[in-house]
Amino acid sequence: MSIGIAVIGLLAFQLQHRVTNPKSPAPEPGAETQLIPSLVEGVHSAKEWNQKRRPEIEGLWKKILGQPSTQQYFGDIRKARILDTQEKEHYTRIMLELPMETGFYQPHLLLLPKGQGKGPFPAVVCWTSTTPDYTAPEQWWGEWLASHGYVVLTSWSFIRNYRDGTSYKNGVSEKLYERFGHWLPMGKMVHDAQREAEFLRSRKEVDAKRLGFMGFSLSAKAAVYVAAFAKEYKAVVALDPHIAVNGSTNWFAPWYLDWLHPFNGVTTLDLLNPDKARPGFEHDHHELMALTAPRAFLLIGGSTKQDNAGDSDDLQSWGYVNRAKEVYKLLGVPERLEFIPTDDGHHANGPNIDPAWRNFLERWLK
Secondary structure, eight states, X not given: OOHHHHHHHHHHTTOOOOOOOTTOSOOOTTGGGSOOOOSSTTOXXXXXXXXXXXXXXXXXXXXXXXXXXXXXXXXXXXXXXXXXXXXXXXXXXXXXXXXXXXXXXEEEEEEEEOSSOSOOEEEEEEEOOSSSOTTHHIIIIIHHHHTTTOEEEEEOOGGGSOXXXXXXXXXXXXXXXXXXXXXXXXHHHHHHHHHHHHHHHTSTTEEEEEEEEEEETHHHHHHHHHHHHOTTOSEEEEESOOOOTTSXXXXXXXTTTOTTOOBTTBOHHHHHOOOTTSSSOSSOTHHHHHHHXXXXXXXXXSOOOSSOOTTSOOGGGXXXXXXXXXXXXXXXXXXXXXXXXXXSOSOSOOTTHHHHHHXXXXXXXX
16 A cells, blocks of 8 residues: 555545435435544453444344344255356356245356365355346456365345346345345345355365455445354455445445335434434444454455545545454454555456455465
């Protein structure tokens, strides 16, 4: 990281990310004048964080996400349906479907290293973004990973393709609530990632203690929550999620956090922003990065501008990273939280993006 960017990062610590999305249901004028709340104020030790402050924060976010009202729709994830197998130069490519729910099979690609020893290998779950299909991560990251000794499982978020043909375009959240009650789509994404981890752990080729998750855009949003709540994953990469919960992207959408949907008379927005008189939210995604500690988390941004970078994490994301870093420092592992802003734009790959995720996964999974 250059000295210039580091200095700007410290300055951005003083800023609450501005709301630049006119569609946000909570414009919050004046938010930029407020400090992002510290998570370690009044916390004097790692023990105090783990036993008191962390459970409080985790409890709030679990209340926001909800949980499935029944487990009856979750069967044996190991009962995959194999559709096709191809041999590539450095890996075997298996197209399969996994039973994510009873009667609902979701397509995946499984890439197994070939000619690189017997393993077991580290494994990475790679999800696609909003527009390409579930095979896109093979080209973005999977081919390189599988050719360098990683098992790879690619897929997409269920909001792309759910039961009865629903998606984010036509009521996927209501279809979820119909079966499971108060369980936000983002909570379901975490659960799906945990199911995929369970499947990978059942494979003899996989080292169950070395699992990673990575996603871009839509799936980078999922990665933020997977990092915080799916402890099966040792290292997580979120590539341009736009970390600020009320920034210029659409965390408020029904297919993510569904801010305005009331559950027992309380909305997600009520829980994120309990003090309506104070500009800026009391609860934001620096809390989720902090919940990830001491496991490794990498945030990659597509912009080195200081504001209004559209869907990209820009230099204003430093504020959230710096607050979460306070927790990592308290736990003695500051090197496990990284933020790498680039000028590569909102893309899954780039000349600065690719070395970032490769070096990170090599460090924490290899």
